[in-house]
Amino acid sequence: MENCIEISGLTKKYGTHLAVDDLTLSIAKGEIFGLLGPNGAGKSTTILMLLGLTEVDSGHVKVCDIDATRHPLEVKRKVGYLPEDVGFYNDYSGLQNLVYIAQLNNIPIKQAKKDALLILEEVGLLDAKDKKVGTYSRGMRQRLGLAEVLIKEPEVIILDEPTLGLDPEGVRKFLQLIVELSRKKGITVLFSSHHLHQIQQVCDRVGIFVKGKLLAEGKISDLAEQLFSKNTFTTELGITDSKEITDTTLNEITEKISTIKNVAKVTSHGSHFSIESKSDVSGELSKLIVGLGYGISYLTKKEYGLDDIYHKHFQE
Numbered sequence: 001m002e003n004c005i006e007i008s009g010l011t012k013k014y015g016t017h018l019a020v021d022d023l024t025l026s027i028a029k030g031e032i033f034g035l036l037g038p039n040g041a042g043k044s045t046t047i048l049m050l051l052g053l054t055e056v057d058s059g060h061v062k063v064c065d066i067d068a069t070r071h072p073l074e075v076k077r078k079v080g081y082l083p084e085d086v087g088f089y090n091d092y093s094g095l096q097n098l099v100y101i102a103q104l105n106n107i108p109i110k111q112a113k114k115d116a117l118l119i120l121e122e123v124g125l126l127d128a129k130d131k132k133v134g135t136y137s138r139g140m141r142q143r144l145g146l147a148e149v150l151i152k153e154p155e156v157i158i159l160d161e162p163t164l165g166l167d168p169e170g171v172r173k174f175l176q177l178i179v180e181l182s183r184k185k186g187i188t189v190l191f192s193s194h195h196l197h198q199i200q201q202v203c204d205r206v207g208i209f210v211k212g213k214l215l216a217e218g219k220i221s222d223l224a225e226q227l228f229s230k231n232t233f234t235t236e237l238g239i240t241d242s243k244e245i246t247d248t249t250l251n252e253i254t255e256k257i258s259t260i261k262n263v264a265k266v267t268s269h270g271s272h273f274s275i276e277s278k279s280d281v282s283g284e285l286s287k288l289i290v291g292l293g294y295g296i297s298y299l300t301k302k303e304y305g306l307d308d309i310y311h312k313h314f315q316e
């Protein structure tokens with residue numbers, strides 16, 4: 001698959017502080033890639049280098065086959081960048097702001113107006129097009145920011161913590177919009193955030209970035225497999241009985257569960273059990289519990305998500 005972003009051996013120091021440490025990463029055309037990491041991990045610094053806005057100490061960055069360090073202006077034409085907070089002319093309407101940006105990007109006025117209306121519709125701001133931006137909500141401002149990015153018809157969009165300050169519904173709609181636009185227009189997206197749930201919702205692939213280093217990278221399912229390969233399955237089980245369940249019976253049940261094939265670890269808290277295993281043991285488990293004369297209040301199979309992956313990395 002054709003790569004749209006290629007980073008190799010990228011390093012950036014601020015004084016003696018290593019902000020980005022030998023980063024190598026490729027992002028395919030049309031892919032939505034999530035750069036996940038806590039504050040100070042080096043995400044913004046990496047983005048600045050991708051945009052050719054800060055000098056690189058060593059390594060290479062290519063965006064759409066253009067060397068970002070040598071040709072930052074050419075990269076700027078291909079890339080739309082949405083920072084945490086976008087500045088607008090608050091006394092201008094949404095439409096006026098957008099047309100102005102289009103003209104700055106050398107789009108003739110007639111075309112700019114036509115494009116602006118289409119894009120305002122795409123980002124759901126057509127009804128608010130004539131309102132002054134100063135009266136826009138935070139969610140509307142972010143969508144207008146996205147419209148400003150889109151009017152340049154970019155091949156790549158870079159989003160740096162784009163959902164800060166949005167309410168949950170605003171976040172949901174904004175993320176949905178990103179996915180729709182990327183799929184519809186084949187735009188490559190680099191989504192930088194410390195919100196793992198947001199990254200998990202939208203990204204095809206993710207890189208976990210901590211202290212300037214890429215700790216892991218891949219599809220969420222592959223990362224889970226790499227990290228939890230020994231005991232990939234976790235089953236949560238709750239049991240009931242007409243009588244009170246004593247510690248002795250709980251210990252006996254724990255022992256019996258441990259004898260099921262492929263079960264590696266059983267922990268219990270009261271009548272709740274957590275079972276780690278190499279294969280799906282839910283069928284055997286329910287047979288065993290019912291056979292012992294207990295009821296099952298719940299039996300859920302847990303799939304590993306990005307938060308498990310993230311926390312496991314921090315544990316280690």
Ligand SMILES: Nc1ncnc2c1ncn2[C@@H]1O[C@H](COP(=O)(O)OP(=O)(O)OP(=O)(O)O)[C@@H](O)[C@H]1O
Nearest residue numbers: 014017018019037038039040041042043044045046
């Ligand atoms: N201009 C600068 N001068 C000196 N140090 C800097 C500069 N910019 C960033 N840093 C330091 O480099 C490290 C990485 O910062 P960066 O902003 O890239 O992280 P981040 O992952 O984007 O975090 P955040 O989400 O907080 O912006 C941090 O320790 C930061 O303090």
